[in-house]
Amino acid sequence: MVCFVSISISRPGPESDLLGAFAAKLCKRVSSGFELETSKMMHMTFYWGRQVTVLFDGWKTQSWLGYSLTLVAVFLFSVFHEYIVNLRSRFKGVSSGKAASGLTAPLIGRNPRALGFRVMESAVFGLNAGLGYLLMLAAMSFNGGVFIAVILGFVVGYFFFRSHGVVEEENTESPCGCS
Numbered sequence: 001m002v003c004f005v006s007i008s009i010s011r012p013g014p015e016s017d018l019l020g021a022f023a024a025k026l027c028k029r030v031s032s033g034f035e036l037e038t039s040k041m042m043h044m045t046f047y048w049g050r051q052v053t054v055l056f057d058g059w060k061t062q063s064w065l066g067y068s069l070t071l072v073a074v075f076l077f078s079v080f081h082e083y084i085v086n087l088r089s090r091f092k093g094v095s096s097g098k099a100a101s102g103l104t105a106p107l108i109g110r111n112p113r114a115l116g117f118r119v120m121e122s123a124v125f126g127l128n129a130g131l132g133y134l135l136m137l138a139a140m141s142f143n144g145g146v147f148i149a150v151i152l153g154f155v156v157g158y159f160f161f162r163s164h165g166v167v168e169e170e171n172t173e174s175p176c177g178c179s
Helices: 014-038 065-095 115-139 142-159
Strands: none
Touching: 065 115, 065 142, 115 142
Protein backbone atom coordinates (compact mmCIF):
# COMPACT_ATOMS: atom_id res chain seq x y z
CA MET A 1 0.00 0.00 0.00
CA VAL A 2 1.37 3.37 -0.96
CA CYS A 3 0.19 6.48 0.86
CA PHE A 4 0.58 9.91 -0.69
CA VAL A 5 0.28 12.90 1.60
CA SER A 6 1.18 16.36 0.38
CA ILE A 7 2.04 18.96 2.99
CA SER A 8 3.13 22.43 2.03
CA ILE A 9 5.06 24.38 4.67
CA SER A 10 6.44 27.84 4.01
CA ARG A 11 9.25 27.68 6.56
CA PRO A 12 10.94 24.77 8.31
CA GLY A 13 10.58 24.41 12.09
CA PRO A 14 8.92 22.33 14.82
CA GLU A 15 5.56 22.63 13.10
CA SER A 16 6.88 20.83 10.05
CA ASP A 17 8.13 17.96 12.23
CA LEU A 18 4.69 17.66 13.87
CA LEU A 19 2.90 17.69 10.53
CA GLY A 20 5.31 15.11 9.14
CA ALA A 21 4.66 12.82 12.13
CA PHE A 22 0.92 13.34 11.72
CA ALA A 23 1.12 12.45 8.03
CA ALA A 24 3.08 9.29 8.82
CA LYS A 25 0.47 8.21 11.41
CA LEU A 26 -2.32 8.98 8.95
CA CYS A 27 -0.69 6.82 6.29
CA LYS A 28 -0.22 4.01 8.80
CA ARG A 29 -3.89 4.13 9.85
CA VAL A 30 -5.11 4.29 6.26
CA SER A 31 -2.95 1.35 5.19
CA SER A 32 -3.87 -0.81 8.21
CA GLY A 33 -7.57 0.01 7.72
CA PHE A 34 -7.27 -0.96 4.08
CA GLU A 35 -5.77 -4.31 5.02
CA LEU A 36 -8.55 -4.96 7.52
CA GLU A 37 -11.24 -4.19 4.97
CA THR A 38 -9.76 -6.42 2.29
CA SER A 39 -9.75 -9.38 4.70
CA LYS A 40 -13.56 -9.12 4.97
CA MET A 41 -14.28 -9.59 1.26
CA MET A 42 -17.50 -11.39 0.43
CA HIS A 43 -17.70 -14.44 -1.76
CA MET A 44 -18.31 -13.78 -5.44
CA THR A 45 -18.87 -17.43 -6.40
CA PHE A 46 -21.04 -20.14 -4.88
CA TYR A 47 -19.51 -21.97 -1.97
CA TRP A 48 -20.69 -24.69 0.40
CA GLY A 49 -20.14 -24.61 4.12
CA ARG A 50 -21.62 -23.85 7.50
CA GLN A 51 -19.90 -20.49 7.96
CA VAL A 52 -22.07 -17.84 6.36
CA THR A 53 -23.04 -14.23 7.01
CA VAL A 54 -26.66 -13.56 6.05
CA LEU A 55 -27.83 -9.95 5.52
CA PHE A 56 -25.77 -8.32 8.31
CA ASP A 57 -22.72 -8.96 10.48
CA GLY A 58 -24.84 -9.99 13.47
CA TRP A 59 -26.26 -13.00 11.59
CA LYS A 60 -23.21 -15.22 11.26
CA THR A 61 -23.19 -18.96 11.59
CA GLN A 62 -20.26 -20.95 12.94
CA SER A 63 -21.85 -24.28 13.90
CA TRP A 64 -23.99 -26.77 12.02
CA LEU A 65 -26.89 -26.04 14.36
CA GLY A 66 -26.74 -22.30 13.64
CA TYR A 67 -26.42 -22.97 9.92
CA SER A 68 -29.41 -25.35 9.96
CA LEU A 69 -31.55 -22.83 11.86
CA THR A 70 -30.53 -20.15 9.36
CA LEU A 71 -31.61 -22.34 6.44
CA VAL A 72 -34.97 -23.02 8.13
CA ALA A 73 -35.49 -19.29 8.78
CA VAL A 74 -34.66 -18.35 5.19
CA PHE A 75 -36.97 -21.11 3.93
CA LEU A 76 -39.84 -19.84 6.11
CA PHE A 77 -39.26 -16.24 4.98
CA SER A 78 -39.54 -17.42 1.36
CA VAL A 79 -42.78 -19.27 2.08
CA PHE A 80 -44.14 -16.18 3.85
CA HIS A 81 -43.18 -14.07 0.83
CA GLU A 82 -45.37 -16.25 -1.38
CA TYR A 83 -48.22 -15.87 1.10
CA ILE A 84 -47.85 -12.07 0.86
CA VAL A 85 -47.91 -12.28 -2.96
CA ASN A 86 -51.13 -14.30 -2.68
CA LEU A 87 -52.57 -11.70 -0.32
CA ARG A 88 -51.73 -8.96 -2.84
CA SER A 89 -53.56 -10.83 -5.59
CA ARG A 90 -56.59 -11.12 -3.28
CA PHE A 91 -56.52 -7.38 -2.69
CA LYS A 92 -56.35 -6.75 -6.43
CA GLY A 93 -59.24 -9.12 -7.05
CA VAL A 94 -61.42 -7.45 -4.45
CA SER A 95 -60.58 -3.93 -5.60
CA SER A 96 -61.27 -4.72 -9.27
CA GLY A 97 -64.48 -6.60 -8.47
CA LYS A 98 -63.16 -9.70 -10.25
CA ALA A 99 -62.57 -11.87 -7.21
CA ALA A 100 -63.19 -15.54 -7.78
CA SER A 101 -66.04 -17.19 -5.93
CA GLY A 102 -64.98 -18.18 -2.45
CA LEU A 103 -61.95 -15.93 -2.58
CA THR A 104 -61.93 -13.70 0.46
CA ALA A 105 -59.56 -10.99 1.48
CA PRO A 106 -59.09 -10.73 5.24
CA LEU A 107 -59.18 -7.42 7.08
CA ILE A 108 -60.92 -5.57 4.24
CA GLY A 109 -63.94 -3.39 4.71
CA ARG A 110 -66.93 -3.26 2.39
CA ASN A 111 -65.70 -0.40 0.19
CA PRO A 112 -62.48 -1.48 -1.55
CA ARG A 113 -61.80 2.04 -2.79
CA ALA A 114 -61.80 3.47 0.74
CA LEU A 115 -58.67 5.10 2.07
CA GLY A 116 -58.14 2.37 4.67
CA PHE A 117 -58.22 -0.31 1.98
CA ARG A 118 -55.67 1.53 -0.17
CA VAL A 119 -53.40 2.09 2.84
CA MET A 120 -53.55 -1.61 3.73
CA GLU A 121 -52.92 -2.64 0.13
CA SER A 122 -49.91 -0.31 0.00
CA ALA A 123 -48.56 -1.68 3.29
CA VAL A 124 -48.83 -5.23 1.97
CA PHE A 125 -47.01 -4.16 -1.19
CA GLY A 126 -44.24 -2.58 0.89
CA LEU A 127 -43.89 -5.73 2.99
CA ASN A 128 -43.82 -7.82 -0.19
CA ALA A 129 -41.15 -5.68 -1.83
CA GLY A 130 -39.01 -5.41 1.31
CA LEU A 131 -39.11 -9.12 2.02
CA GLY A 132 -38.39 -9.91 -1.62
CA TYR A 133 -35.30 -7.71 -1.66
CA LEU A 134 -34.07 -9.16 1.65
CA LEU A 135 -34.41 -12.66 0.21
CA MET A 136 -32.50 -11.55 -2.87
CA LEU A 137 -29.71 -10.22 -0.66
CA ALA A 138 -29.69 -13.46 1.35
CA ALA A 139 -29.27 -15.42 -1.87
CA MET A 140 -26.42 -13.07 -2.76
CA SER A 141 -24.46 -14.43 0.19
CA PHE A 142 -23.48 -17.01 -2.47
CA ASN A 143 -23.83 -19.84 0.01
CA GLY A 144 -25.30 -22.82 -1.83
CA GLY A 145 -27.48 -23.90 1.09
CA VAL A 146 -28.98 -20.45 1.56
CA PHE A 147 -29.69 -20.17 -2.17
CA ILE A 148 -31.41 -23.57 -2.23
CA ALA A 149 -33.43 -22.69 0.91
CA VAL A 150 -34.70 -19.50 -0.79
CA ILE A 151 -35.71 -21.35 -3.97
CA LEU A 152 -37.34 -24.26 -2.11
CA GLY A 153 -39.25 -21.77 0.05
CA PHE A 154 -40.58 -20.07 -3.07
CA VAL A 155 -41.60 -23.44 -4.54
CA VAL A 156 -43.36 -24.65 -1.38
CA GLY A 157 -45.03 -21.27 -0.84
CA TYR A 158 -46.24 -21.21 -4.44
CA PHE A 159 -47.61 -24.73 -4.07
CA PHE A 160 -49.60 -23.92 -0.91
CA PHE A 161 -50.71 -20.36 -1.63
CA ARG A 162 -50.77 -19.67 -5.35
CA SER A 163 -51.32 -22.86 -7.34
CA HIS A 164 -55.03 -23.32 -6.66
CA GLY A 165 -56.11 -22.64 -10.21
CA VAL A 166 -57.22 -19.05 -9.67
CA VAL A 167 -56.46 -17.11 -12.82
CA GLU A 168 -54.96 -13.72 -12.09
CA GLU A 169 -55.67 -11.09 -14.69
CA GLU A 170 -52.96 -8.71 -13.58
CA ASN A 171 -49.29 -9.54 -13.81
CA THR A 172 -48.41 -10.74 -10.32
CA GLU A 173 -46.84 -13.93 -11.67
CA SER A 174 -43.39 -12.39 -11.96
CA PRO A 175 -40.45 -14.56 -10.95
CA CYS A 176 -38.85 -11.46 -9.45
CA GLY A 177 -38.54 -11.67 -5.68
CA CYS A 178 -40.35 -8.35 -5.24
CA SER A 179 -43.33 -9.05 -7.51
